[in-house]
Amino acid sequence: MLVLDGKIASAAIKEKLQQEVALIVEKKQRIPHLAAILIGNNGASETYVASKVKNCEEVGIESSLIRFESDVDQTTLLNKIEELNTDANIDGILVQLPLPGHINEQKVIEAIHPTKDVDGFHPISAGKLVQGMQTFIPATPYGIMLMLEHYNIQPKGKHAVVIGRSNIVGRPMSILLSSNTKYGNATVTICHSHTPNLAEICLQADILVAALGKPGFVKANMVKDGAIVIDVGITRVEDNTAKKGFRIKGDVAYDEVAPKAAAITPVPGGVGLMTIAGLLKNTLQAYQQHQ
Template identity: 45%
Template sequence: MTEVIDGNAVAEDVRESLRGAIETLTDAGHQPGLATVLMSEDRASATYVSMKQRDCEELGIQSFHVEVDVDAPANELYDTVSDLNANDEVDGILVQHPVADHVDYEEVVRRIDPGKDVDGFHPENVGRLVRGDPRFRPCTPHGVQKLLEHTGVETEGADAVVVGRSNIVGTPLANLLARKADDGNATVTLCHSRTEDLAAKTKQADIVVAAAGVPELVDGSMLSEGVTVVDVGYNRVDGEAVGDVEYESAKEVASAITPVPGGVGPMTRAMLLYNTVKAASQRSGIDVDLP
């Protein structure tokens, strides 16, 4: 029988496992703090930020939130980031994407203190990841790793195919799965929507991660029996949420699969909290046990 991987349950386990570290830091005089910045009228972004604030409140992490008017000049957003960089109560900074059209998001990321870049997007942190010495693992790729670990999927020696080459998910995940570490050592093929004969690649894989942003790009006919399927995609088709994997046909052949929604999404938020606590430990010099 195919195991449906419950991302909500695993995310809750991660959050609960952080409580001890948060208490240790707070008792020692350094309560972890996460700042969120919103410069958008996108309702989904506003909802997502409010969920992050609620997560912080439930765990005892300080939550700071700044809204920048969507019509404000880019310098107002840059100044907000600078102020948060200088705020000792803030350990992590997350500027919610997308930002206003006239603002260069990559420039915003470059202005975040790398030690507070809990998304792991700053060029310095990307370089450390590629080198094999990550300060922070990006939240969604790290969440995928945690789901595989929870499911008991062995990555060492496995053939993994990552479909999608974004700097947010696909490329960093390929690096993490391939690196020499307890949760790596896989042989990784990085594909995308323009890969010729994508099915020939996915058919050979023990693990398939779909993160191309193309609705139902991968279906059951493209998978081998017993494969583990992680669907990072979240697309709206005729008002319904669908992933990058055609769920019903993939479920027929997979040994384990993540649903959409309720799979990877909750893990992204949980790993953001993880990185915030890690940043607080690094910045304060207080050692804590992290899961």
């Protein structure tokens, strides 16, 4: 059983990015710049954004963190996004989700200019992805594809099952795995909350991607021997025995599924780290397009 270690794969990607940014510095050109907007004090969001800022610093990408209180009004937020859209020194903009209930998430996503949409959530980015055009790929699916590439796992001819149909992970993941590319060409089935025979379909999967946000949902009886299991789940579960009072759990019951799998991603230490690698690659791509 191969552990698909996100730390190793992301380190290799970050090393290449670091070299590319170093060349930019050597040429005395403007350094790539990512702007992140964080609203409120959600613990998970704080952790994610801090990690993104830290990783930018490690590869030499400049980053700005813009904070708003949780009661910020939508107009103020949209005005800030427009200011960043018109700032020639900003290459990428991300607004950390989820947003407070009084803010329309879709309006915020659409407010980010498509050329700075490093999260890949804008409808224009999504449309280009569907049509196989160059675009910003949502960071988590992009990170998963980068992981498959790093470990030379080729989905061609395999049956891939994706559990979850979100615009952030499930749907773009299904498009990437079925695309006519070196690390695509799989036959893809998408499952969701209304799939009646979910376990039966999962048992057919050569590649199983779990992205539904339910800790430990995928059990051993849902995975066939020799499957490749990609766990996208990252949920904080209360645990009084843990130092922080919680543990991070994936959507896959790792201990019982791992012995059956040919390869599996751990949580933490798997897809989460690759998501940040995908975001960094998108930011450099945005910079290159602006240049």
